[in-house]
Structures are given as structure tokens and as C-alpha cells.
Amino acid sequence: MLNGKELILATKKYAKECPRSSWGHTLVTLSLLLIALSGTVFAPLLALRIVSSILSGLLVIRFFIIFHDFQHHAILRNNKAADVIMTVFGIYILTPPSIWKRSHDHHHQHNSKLFSADIGSFPIVTKSRFLSMTSRERLGYLVIRHPLTILFGYFSMFIWGMCMRSFLCNPKKHADSLAALLLHAGITVCAWYFLGPVGWLLSVFIPFFIGHAMGAYLFYAQHNFPGVVFKDRCGWTYEGAALESSSYMKMNPFMQWCTGNIGYHHIHHLNCRIPFYALPRAMREIPELQQAKTTSLKWKDIWGCLRLKVWDPETQQMIGFREMAQSSPISLISSSALRSDAL
Structure with a gap:
């Protein structure tokens, strides 16, 4: 059985990019996205425009994963044309490359570390830390992790x-970041003025809303799932964080394609230089990667x-709050929190 550095080394052969495949996935996805966005405006039937709008949102997710891999230098590294495409897309999709x-x-580098996990991710605190927080601190923490914050990720x-x-x-x-805001404001104003409220809804709001809501949830669920492990400074290892604190999200083939195989998240965290199109092969050929902690997009698993x-x-x-209430004095937990397990 491979473990530790041996397992990381075993993944290195999958981190070799095929530029032809990378460009193929990039150009096909970009073309489909442009076609779908055009369909939100020019399709002859409203039903087709709605379908095009939903597909645009899903294609935004897929192209975002391609952008994400480019930022990891997993694909198209040092390619000037790709750099222009990805920079423009990052600004368009409200994910400025500098902050992302x-x-x-x-x-x-710090996945699943309790003391620094909230940078670039959702904050995590221990039960004792939560109970010692002020009401204002608890509210801030719960708002960030609230399902509505994730659903409305477009704004939040x-x-x-x-x-x-x-x-x-x-x-x-x-x-x-300012360029992204100005571009988005310009797109919004132009869409509303030239296409009307319905045109803006279908060509701008719905694609962005779907793409960002889905992206926010995927990022949340890949590190906040039953069975996840968090550690302090003692006992943390890079490979341990990948396998114990990153999930394998089971999806049907269509959603796997739309999400660019990001469901193989434990492998991605083990070696982020593996191109997204090589992740399934790595899992098939390395038995140790097949024992991942799993979740899915079924309602039960989402909840x-x-x-x-x-x-x-x-x-x-x-x-959750139910378990906390069973092991802690009720008075230490805010009554508003106890009213709903969904907070």
C-alpha cells in the first residue's frame, strides 16, 4: 500500500500535460459557452432561450475549472494566448486572477488546518471556540457558512x-478586481438597455447565478462533509489533508463533464498539477485513491x-447544532441558532 510521499510520487506520471488535449478542451468549452450565450439572445423560442441560459451557467462552471487548472500551471503553462484568454475569463466571471x-x-498549502483554513476557504472553528464567541462573532461565522450565502454566491x-x-x-x-466590477457593470447595463429585463435575466443573471452558486457549493462540500478531518499544527500532513479532508464527489457523466472532474477533489489536492482530464485515470490506476471519502449531489448528501x-x-x-445542544448547556448556544439546524 502506498502512503505519504510514495503516494504523491505515484501521481507524478499523471501530471504530464497533453497540450493538444488542453487546447481541445479549452476551445470546445469556450465555443459552446459562446454559442449558449448567443442562444439566450437569438434563439427563436423563449423555451430555447431558457435552456440556453441554464446551459450557459453549467458551461461557466466547466470553463472555470479550466481556468482553475491554468492557474495551478497544470495546463497551458507559459502560453501567452492562453494567458490572455484565462485573464479575460477570470475578470469576466468575477474571479480576478490576482486574488484568486x-x-x-x-x-x-493549508487545507484542513484549523488555525488557517479560512483563508481561501470557508471558516472552521472548534465547538469550544464557537461557544466562547460573542453573539456578533457567532452571527458573522454562521452567515458566512449559511446555505443562502452559498446559494447567492454570485453576490456574497x-x-x-x-x-x-x-x-x-x-x-x-x-x-x-476593479476591472472585473466595471466590466460586469457594463455588461449588466448594456444587456438591460439593449435586450430588456428578460434578455438581461437570461443572458447575464441566470448564467452567473447558476455558475457561482454551483461553484460555491462545490467548494464548500469538497471540504465540509461527514467524515472530514481537521487538525491543528500537530499531526498535519499534506497527503493526509488531501485524502482525509477532501472529498470524492460522485456525479453522473453529464455533471462530471460540466464540473470538469473537480469531483475528484482528493486527487487534485494530492497533486494539483494533474490536468482535470487525467484525474479519472489516476483514480482508476491507483488503488489507494479509490478509498476516498465520498459525497454526491443528491439532496440527502447536500443537506x-x-x-x-x-x-x-x-x-x-x-x-451541527443538534449534536452541540446534546453535549453543551443550552444557555451557551444562542437561541436563534437552535431554532433552525439550517443556520
């Missing part, structure tokens, strides 16, 4: 978190992920 790469690289995580917040914190370093709130060091698991 910095925060996401930190996430990979991308317009505000990725663009506005990064630019306000450091305007010089994140000028592309199982969303209800998790804090890390309990005693039981070594993420728990």
Missing part, C-alpha cells in the same frame, strides 16, 4: 468577496454537508 491565485494557493462570494473586498483592501495589488457547523475535537468530527 493568492487565496487558492494558500488554501492548497464573488461580487463582494472576490472583487469589492480585495480591491478595497489593496487597490494597487488588485486592480483587476448532510450544509448542516455541519463546527469541529468537535472530542469526537473528531464536524457537527
Whole structure:
């Protein structure tokens, strides 16, 4: 059985890019996205325009994964044409490359560390830390992890978190965040003026809303699922964080394609230089990768992920408010939190 560095080394042969495949996936996905967006405007029937709008949202997710792999230098490394395409797409999709790469690289290096897991990811606190928080601190923590925050990721995580917040914190370093906001405002105004409210809804709002909501949930569920493990400074290892704190999300072939195989997230965290199209092969050929902790897009599994709130060091698991109420005095938990397990 391979483990530790031996397992990481075993994945290196899959981290060899095929430029032809990379360009093929990139250009085909980009073309389909442009066709779908055109369909939201020019399709002869409203039903076809709605279908085109939904497909646009799904294709935004797929191209985002391609953009994500490019930022990891897994595909099209040092290619100037690809750099232009990915930079423009990142700004268009409200994911400025400057803030995305910095925060996401930190996430990979510190995945599942309790003391720094919230940079580039959703915050995690222990049960005792949560109970010692002020009401205001609890509210802030719960709002960030709330299902509605994830559902409305278009506004909460991308317009505000990725663009506005990064630019306000450091305007010089994140000028592309301002560019993303201005471009998006321009697209919104033009779509409303030239296409009308329905045209704006189908060509701008729905594709962005679907793409960002789905992207936000995938990012959440890949590291917040039943069985996930978090550690402090002691005992943390890179390979352990990949296999114990990153999920394999089971999907049907269509959704696997739309999400660019990001469901093989444990393998991606083990070696982020593996191109997205090589992840399934790595899992098929390395038995140790087939024992991953799993989740899915079924409603039961979605709820199982969303209800998790804090890390309990005693039981070594993420728990929700029901478990907290059973093991802690009710008075230490805010009554508003106890009213709904979905908070």
C-alpha cells in the first residue's frame, strides 16, 4: 500500500500535460459557452432561450475549472494566448486572477488546518471556540457558512468577496478586481438597455447565478462533509489533508463533464498539477485513491454537508447544532441558532 510521499510520487506520471488535449478542451468549452450565450439572445423560442441560459451557467462552471487548472500551471503553462484568454475569463466571471491565485494557493498549502483554513476557504472553528464567541462573532461565522450565502454566491462570494473586498483592501495589488466590477457593470447595463429585463435575466443573471452558486457549493462540500478531518499544527500532513479532508464527489457523466472532474477533489489536492482530464485515470490506476471519502449531489448528501457547523475535537468530527445542544448547556448556544439546524 502506498502512503505519504510514495503516494504523491505515484501521481507524478499523471501530471504530464497533453497540450493538444488542453487546447481541445479549452476551445470546445469556450465555443459552446459562446454559442449558449448567443442562444439566450437569438434563439427563436423563449423555451430555447431558457435552456440556453441554464446551459450557459453549467458551461461557466466547466470553463472555470479550466481556468482553475491554468492557474495551478497544470495546463497551458507559459502560453501567452492562453494567458490572455484565462485573464479575460477570470475578470469576466468575477474571479480576478490576482486574488484568486493568492487565496487558492494558500488554501492548497493549508487545507484542513484549523488555525488557517479560512483563508481561501470557508471558516472552521472548534465547538469550544464557537461557544466562547460573542453573539456578533457567532452571527458573522454562521452567515458566512449559511446555505443562502452559498446559494447567492454570485453576490456574497464573488461580487463582494472576490472583487469589492480585495480591491478595497489593496487597490494597487488588485486592480483587476476593479476591472472585473466595471466590466460586469457594463455588461449588466448594456444587456438591460439593449435586450430588456428578460434578455438581461437570461443572458447575464441566470448564467452567473447558476455558475457561482454551483461553484460555491462545490467548494464548500469538497471540504465540509461527514467524515472530514481537521487538525491543528500537530499531526498535519499534506497527503493526509488531501485524502482525509477532501472529498470524492460522485456525479453522473453529464455533471462530471460540466464540473470538469473537480469531483475528484482528493486527487487534485494530492497533486494539483494533474490536468482535470487525467484525474479519472489516476483514480482508476491507483488503488489507494479509490478509498476516498465520498459525497454526491443528491439532496440527502447536500443537506448532510450544509448542516455541519463546527469541529468537535472530542469526537473528531464536524457537527451541527443538534449534536452541540446534546453535549453543551443550552444557555451557551444562542437561541436563534437552535431554532433552525439550517443556520
